[in-house]
Amino acid sequence: MRLRHCAAALGLLSLVCVPAHADDARDIGRDTLAPYDGWAAAEGGTTGGAAADDAHVYTVTDRAGLVRALDGGSDTPKIIRIAGTVDANTDDSGRRLDCADYTTGGYDLKEYLAAYDPRTWGAAKPSGPQEEARRASAARQAERVVLPVGSHTTIVGLGDDAVLKGASLRIKDADNVIVRNLELRDAYDCFPVWQPNTGGLGDWKAAYDTLELDNATHVWIDHVTASDKGHPDEREPAYFARNHLRHDGLLDITGGSDLVTVSWSRFADHDKAMLIGNGDTVTGDRGKLRVTLHHNEFESVVQRAPRVRFGRVHLYNNRYVVPDDAHGYRYSIGVSTESRIYAENNAFTTPAHVEAADLVKSWNGTALHISGSLFNGYPVDLLAINNAYNSGSERDLTADVGWTPALHGPVDSAAAADRAVARGAGAGRIR
Secondary structure: OHHHHHHHHOOOOOEEEOOOOOOOOOOHHHOOOOOOOOHHHOOOOOOOOOOOOHHHEEEEOOHHHHHHHHHHHOOOOEEEEEOOEEEOOEOOOOOEOOHHHHOOOOOOHHHHHHHOOHHHHOOOOOOOHHHHHHHHHHHHHHHHHEEEOOOOEEEEEOOOOOEEEOOEEEEEOOEEEEEEEEEEEOOOOOOOEEEOOOOOOOEEEOOOOOEEEEOOEEEEEEEEEEEOOOOOHHHOOEEOOEEOOOOOOOEEEEOOOEEEEEEOOEEEEEEEOEEEOOOOOOHHHOOOOOEEEEOOEEEEEEEOOOEEOOOEEEEEOOEEEOOOOOOOOOOOEEEOOOOEEEEEOOEEEOOOOOOHHHOEEEOOOOEEEEEOEEEOOEEEOHHHHHHHHHOOOOOOOEOOOOOOOOOOOOOOOHHHHHHHHHHHOOOOOOO
16 A cells, blocks of 8 residues: 555654655545535635645654644645544653543542532532642643644545544634545543533533534535544443533534535534534624535434534435434434524434434524435425424424525435445545
């Protein structure tokens, strides 16, 4: 394999400048988003780091090399190729770090639980020595695992086995970014915070998304696999009668982000997969959060696939799989405040205990165009079913979303898309 030959010849340096050669195989690092391929193709399109000169094309094999290549989130055009597995939870010498290495200030989970037990602490936010120690410990981990991505950057995995483990890629205040052919795995939070007032009963809040867009524009995410692989939350214990969550979102698109295309990617084995718009009162998101999701697979995802506020989201030719042993499945498509989702020709496969009415949930949202859906192989009108089953507790949804998608490729039948996505979505499957 050409990648391994090149790495061996260069001594497996953590950061290698790699010039392009005319006789090389196709260089996906130079790929740009095709015209009309979703919202990220609007207003000038998305080219990432395709214009990078040879001095800013890097192959990285460890965290230290990746950090140097990212250059603090600089806007210099760059292409970063990830080879093999890069683990964010390592020190500068490459030594593996665990939660004990980040712990400081006397933080101790048992003491934290004793201090903020709702039966004695009540519903106030945690404060005092253990919460201060938790914050200090969390800051030490964040310094390692949160990796800023700047404008005009392309990050690609080399070959079919590139993995970024334990990291939170943060595309913040940046424009023109591409992430492709990469497995993003297990952004594990060592120090979740207890939030007593969340959801009425309180809940644990983890800090890291595997991929976070915050005020990011012109972003193309393609052939990415994102999951909790290694540390599924379902195996975590319950404290205060709530699951001790260690992961936040797989891909969150918030903070006024805009013009995003997510294609041929796989989101799996996770609770809250994808949030588009993070607050009902964030009215500055109006007119933004324009996102296209096509030919993606959502498998073993409990909720948020996606949940949308304010955005105009085109959701077509995606594949949803809820396995027989699904843990607490809640819904797939979330219709929230002022969202305008145009969904067409998506396929849903579920076990018998999950009904068609469970697939869509609304909170304050009123608009959803959804057509051409398949449910366990049969055509289904999810809008009509949702209104019939939920009209007693929620407002009816209307199919008039006020816009019609214009930027997209061919929209296949749900059945054809289901087969194509099963074969071709995720990292290592670019052809």
